[in-house]
Amino acid sequence: MKLDLNQIRQPETPFEATYAPDRFADGDQDYTVAAPVVLRLTIYKDKARVRLAGRVTTTLGLECGRCLEPYALPVEGVFDLQYVPLADAGEFAEREIGDDDMSVAFYEEETIDLRQLVDEQCYLALPMKPLCRPDCQGLCPDCGTNLNQGVCGCTRVWVDPRLDVLKTLITSDRKNDDA
Ligand SMILES: [Zn+2]
Numbered sequence: 097m098k099l100d101l102n103q104i105r106q107p108e109t110p111f112e113a114t115y116a117p118d119r120f121a122d123g124d125q126d127y128t129v130a131a132p133v134v135l136r137l138t139i140y141k142d143k144a145r146v147r148l149a150g151r152v153t154t155t156l157g158l159e160c161g162r163c164l165e166p167y168a169l170p171v172e173g174v175f176d177l178q179y180v181p182l183a184d185a186g187e188f189a190e191r192e193i194g195d196d197d198m199s200v201a202f203y204e205e206e207t208i209d210l211r212q213l214v215d216e217q218c219y220l221a222l223p224m225k226p227l228c229r230p231d232c233q234g235l236c237p238d239c240g241t242n243l244n245q246g247v248c249g250c251t252r253v254w255v256d257p258r259l260d261v262l263k264t265l266i267t268s269d270r271k272n273d274d275a
């Protein structure tokens with residue numbers, strides 16, 4: 097998944113590739129890649145300076161944070177990245193620090209690692225709290241039944257914490273009565 101810059105001779109080169117999901121299975125990510133990864137981009141090359149602009153399309157497999165069931169998250173990551181040779185990193189940082197209108201990465205040996213680009217786009221697409229659907233009912237805290245799939249026998253009464261205090265008062269009141 098390397099982009100060989102020696103092969104790029106035009107200032108503007110379209111690039112398209114599709115990678116099988118199992119090529120992304122080696123990492124210890126919080127997701128699985130569940131569909132082929134389609135990469136469509138334009139390579140802009142100005143001497144050593146390279147800009148990649150395009151999109152990554154795939155589907156990620158995630159686990160719902162509430163019911164723990166696996167679910168699919170379609171991803172379409174749009175990127176516009178600038179690359180400069182690692183050898184110029186110091187000079188570049190000095191010159192353009194604070195220039196945050198574009199992301200900058202570094203490349204070595206005339207090669208850009210597209211795997212890294214895809215990984216990054218996948219991470220950016222991850223939700224803060226993965227949910228299989230916005231109204232996921234989650235699991236019953238008592239018996240573990242997936243409440244999206246059916247109800248369990250447990251009595252689940254949502255108790256307002258304020259009412260809980262009241263209940264304690266009533267209970268202790270009863271105890272006093274018994275005494
Ligand atoms: Zn869920």
Ligand SMILES: [Zn+2]
Nearest residue numbers: 236239248250
């Ligand atoms: Zn239950």
